Amino acid sequence: MVKAVTSPNNTFALTIDPDSIAVISKKPTTTHGPMTTRRPTTAQVHSTDGPTSTSQVSPTHGPTTSPPPxxxxxxxxxxxxxxxxxxxxxxxxxxxxxxxxxxxxxxxxxxxxxxxxxxxxxxxxxxxxxxxxxxxxxxxxxxxxxxxxxxxxxxxxxxxxxxxxxxxxxxxxxxxxxxxxxxxxxxxxNSTTPKPASTTKKAALTPLQLTIRTLRFTSVGETFISDLLNQSSVAFIARALMMKTTLEPFYSSAFSSFNSLRVTSFSNGSIINNMNLRFISGSVPNNTAIGQVLIDAAPNITAFNVDVTSIFVNGMQVSSGASHKTSIITASCLALLSWLLSSQH
Structure with a gap:
């Protein structure tokens, strides 16, 4: 050891005082007779002043922690x-x-x-x-x-x-x-004694019967990323939450039977947004009314784009009235232009 640490060419990354190196010896334990396994709870204690006595010694364990309830x-x-x-x-x-x-x-x-x-x-x-x-x-x-x-x-x-x-x-x-x-x-x-029946009558909980309507529309001009396919991704959760908090107030104010909105998926094509709208059964608005709420809200929505010509409710396309009128005007102009051109020949 001394030679190794005092060598000028040693590669150790520490310095040791050679005079401090010493061997500390320990007297070996002498075993008499065959080795046996001693029980952890009982030890023989020998006294030089009296007969041998036996005392109970508790085994030593580390700290124990109960699993959480x-x-x-x-x-x-x-x-x-x-x-x-x-x-x-x-x-x-x-x-x-x-x-x-x-x-x-x-x-x-x-x-x-x-x-x-x-x-x-x-x-x-x-x-x-x-x-x-x-x-x-x-x-x-x-x-x-x-x-x-x-x-x-x-x-x-x-x-x-x-x-x-x-x-x-x-x-x-x-x-x-x-x-x-x-x-x-x-x-x-831990409950072994049944509790006495309450004298206060509680109103029975009536299950709420809900009807689902699917809603789909496109956000034109927005970039689709693959993370939107994964419902546990940050991108999916953030966009789903943004759409839920933006759209639910419009439907809540339009229909007293509206219960909730849940985004189910996004798909490619700019970004196609798919969601479920829940209404109290027995008072469900028709598909056109559901789509019209989104059409009317679209000009006031800044968090994302709503293409009002791409709205589908339960698989049925709901056209925007404004877009429909524009199409009629455009068609009329094209017809007039065609007539004017043909009249010049």
């Missing part, structure tokens, strides 16, 4: 179930997972602050409902700091219902209000 929450999304949701590695599964986790994190952190830790998706499955279209059920785990601070089940349910039930909420996700329920929680596990 989890509330398992289930809800049915107004999202058509696709077979790709059966594959946790699919783009569709990952996109919806990100959307659900982001939404729940924002909602519960805003409501419960530091006592809420995080959300994670447990499963995405087909909802068992009798409708013409299968919706999607999502079960999530909500982690809290400790059992004592974990909110009551009904508060967790109502927080999600009330936030997503607001017509002007900025989340690009919709749920069936009566589908939200707590499947498991610390309160359910």
């Amino acid at each position: 989890v509330v398992i929450l289930s809800a049915t999304l107004e999202e058509p179930f696709v077979e790709e949701f059966n594959d946790v590695n699919s783009e569709q599964y990952k996109a919806l997972e990100t959307q659900v986790v982001t939404t729940c994190d924002i909602i519960y952190r805003a409501r419960f602050g530091f006592i809420f830790i995080r959300t994670y998706v447990i499963q995405i499955i087909r909802a068992v409902v009798i409708t013409r279209m299968d919706n999607t059920r999502v079960d999530v785990g909500l982690e809290f700091v400790d059992t004592a601070s974990t909110p009551q089940d009904d508060l967790i349910v109502s927080t999600l219902q009330e936030t997503l039930g607001q017509p002007n909420n900025t989340f690009n996700i919709s749920i069936a209000q009566n589908s939200v329920q707590v499947l498991q929680s610390p309160h359910k596990a």
Whole structure:
């Protein structure tokens, strides 16, 4: 060691005082008899002043931390179930997972602050409902700091219902209000004594029946980027939120039966915007009226472009009255010009 560190050609990146180098020896332990495995809870303590005594010695462990309590929450999304949701590695599964986790994190952190830790998706499955279209059920785990601070089940349910039930909420996700329920929680596990029935009658929650109308229009002159194909991308989320917050006030003021708007996709062709509009069933406006709201609002929209000749509601094109009149005037002018030219010959 001394020779190595004192050599002028050594390549060590440190300097050692040769006089400080010493070997510290330790007396080897002598083992008498065969080696045996000693139980961790009992040790033999030998005393030179008296007979051998046996004492209990507790094993030493590192600090232990209990896993955070989890509330398992289930809800049915107004999202058509696709077979790709059966594959946790699919783009569709990952996109919806990100959307659900982001939404729940924002909602519960805003409501419960530091006592809420995080959300994670447990499963995405087909909802068992009798409708013409299968919706999607999502079960999530909500982690809290400790059992004592974990909110009551009904508060967790109502927080999600009330936030997503607001017509002007900025989340690009919709749920069936009566589908939200707590499947498991610390309160359910620890509750052994049934609570007495409340003497106060609560109003029955009537499921809100909604009807969906699809809306599609083109933003001419805007550049499409591939990130808009990915629902979990920053570009998609930002544009979807911008369109939701811009268009919902127009529909809310036009129709009392309007519930919410949800952007579903973007496609290439400048930018083609696709979305679902939800109305209370039994009071759904016709396709022309829905399209006319967008036509009337277009001159006042500066966040994005609306080509009023490209508006489709439920697959039916809704023409702009202004564009239609312009076309008639243009056609009349062309006919007059043609007549004048022909009369000169």
